[in-house]
Amino acid sequence: MRLPARSAIPTRRPVVLAALLGIACGVGPQCPSLADDRPRADLLSAATREAARLAGPGVVTIGPGVAMPGRLIAPGPPEGGSGVVVDADRGLILTLDSIVAEALDAVGSILVELPDGRIRPVIDVRRDPRSDLALVSIDPQGLSLRVVEWGDPDPPIPGTWVLALGRPPGIGPWISAGVASGTGRAPSPGSARDLIRTDRPIPPGASGGALIDLSGALVGITLSTPGGPDAVGFAIPSDRARRVAEDLGDLGRVRRSSIGVVIAAADPELVAALGLPGAARVDAVAPSGPADRGGVLPDDLILSVGNRPVSGPDGLVSAVEFAPIGEPLPMVVLRGSSQLNLELRPEPTDPMAEAGIAPIASAGPPIGRVEPSPTAPDPAPPPIRLPDPPTSRDPSRFPALGLRLDAPSAELVERFGLDPGVSGLVIVGTVPGGPADLGGLSPGMVITDVLDRRVSSLATFREAVAVAPPGADLILRIVNRGRSEFRVILRDSGAMRGIQDPDP
Structure with missing residues (x-):
């Protein structure tokens, strides 16, 4: 459009x-x-x-x-x-x-x-x-x-x-x-x-x-x-x-586009001494990312992107965020005393987009949920309301996500009608109105991956969540009624987007 x-x-x-x-x-x-x-x-x-x-x-x-x-x-x-x-x-x-x-x-x-x-x-x-x-x-x-x-x-x-x-x-x-x-x-x-x-x-x-x-x-x-x-x-x-x-x-x-760098504010005294209107300093470069392939190095000062001056980290993000994906993007950096003209090709920030998975457009509330087809089996049982957290920590509970998980067992396979050979973690409860519930997760679904990390135990799930940046979106691959789907929990807003894989 x-x-x-x-x-x-x-x-x-x-x-x-x-x-x-x-x-x-x-x-x-x-x-x-x-x-x-x-x-x-x-x-x-x-x-x-x-x-x-x-x-x-x-x-x-x-x-x-x-x-x-x-x-x-x-x-x-x-x-x-x-x-x-x-x-x-x-x-x-x-x-x-x-x-x-x-x-x-x-x-x-x-x-x-x-x-x-x-x-x-x-x-x-x-x-x-x-x-x-x-x-x-x-x-x-x-x-x-x-x-x-x-x-x-x-x-x-x-x-x-x-x-x-x-x-x-x-x-x-x-x-x-x-x-x-x-x-x-x-x-x-x-x-x-x-x-x-x-x-x-x-x-x-x-x-x-x-x-x-x-x-x-x-x-x-x-x-x-x-x-x-x-x-x-x-x-x-x-x-x-x-x-x-x-x-x-x-x-x-x-x-949204990414060039694969971690940026920080440039030293204002250095920027002033060089007579620059502004700059962003490269703190780290993602291996094999667009910046790495384009020749960007840590400690480079980015002066302009797409022929537009960079006023600082915010200006760089704004310049890159909507740059055409896969198209040449000119960049000027200062390395030591040398000014270099580089060319990068931004990549999509969304791992699902990189995988070529098309989204399902929402059509009215609930926004972004993947609705079952008319021929789908009866829906899973209603969400289980979790009691107040116990005084001793229960490893199956994740209060920040409003989620309770467990490894597949014969009892859970029978309760939710799961494939006996299913692997991953079974959702056994969600807190109504919590991040997981708002993210479209419900009991009976099976989480197999978190942020491209395979999860096979409560420990690996907790580790995958722990390494995510604070407040970052959690992208989960799940199995729902035999179909592989994605759910995205926007932890800072409570919103949700639903993505469904093509038929296997």
Whole structure:
């Protein structure tokens, strides 16, 4: 899927923008302020209104609830946020994953309220918790949806005038005007990197809406931020948002690239002494990975990737994350006093993608679960609720995962109808609402591999989990009713993705 390209800007808009450029003439008595120059202030107001008129119809309300004529019904006070229509023909709306997750947790279903007040249920959800973006769809039949056109893939330069558009539940259209002030991380822990920063905070109900420029083009998806005298706003840049939306629409998941390096911040004094705008230091290189094959060595300073300067570790990750997989990627490194031009070919970060395993796109809640076929045998017994952890450690229990395992035995083979020759570890219990349960694991499934490590005992399973980086996703190969499948436990978000092997 390729989302619609931005159409040509009407010829009269550049005239307005060109006139606005005349506002900034410098500082001093010869340059009147905007407040003292009513014609110029009117021009800015006119451009703001025109941009909002063009993009406003493409911003919708998204929230939890059930369809009722003429209303968006949600439990308690209005909840939810905003979304941006990115494909009118297919009814595709881009919003924040956090908004979708809260709606599903609240009532298990999501509604969209259009600018004309009509309500439509969401019929498909595709999520990417890592970017905090989700693509939802509604039935477009009988609707005249309007998209917000994609803008320049590069973030707006500091000082660019931008507008934040939202449609908070229970409030209606919302707009805030300000300027882009650079890029950075939001103050919340674990926030995404290289976000567009503006000088105006975004209220919760407007998050997931559109950050646009004065031509009405989409430059970012807004994020809510805490208020206060020093509050600022943040938005996910449009180039990242568009790539995520296209991958979710095409594949149901997001492809990400890796070059096989461990990076660290470069010594700021060294960077300043060399007169560099920024750099990332290579701490380690994965053997036989793209960086290793491309000639990268530990302690190299990476100056640019893909012909874009690297400001630091975050900048490097952003430059590599969505680089085309398998395509040449130019890189400039500083090694000692020599500047070298290298070429790498990124690989997919997802081991399942490397194995060529295609995902199953989700189609409504529960998101990403692999549903049994109509001819499948009766489902396994309901999850066993685990009692409170005993005072002495039980090696079969994994409280952090909400999981209890045991080696195959005649009793378990009979209870769950397993193949007598099965190998691995049998899931005998999950904690409802725990990471394993949310990850689609249930009693009767057999875990055979964790992060490409074969597990044949409780000790090998515990070891495989222990060597995973803190908070890293756990990719498990399981046997479910005789079929080999994958489950992914996103330990930092509790979300889950389901992948099923081709028929053996």
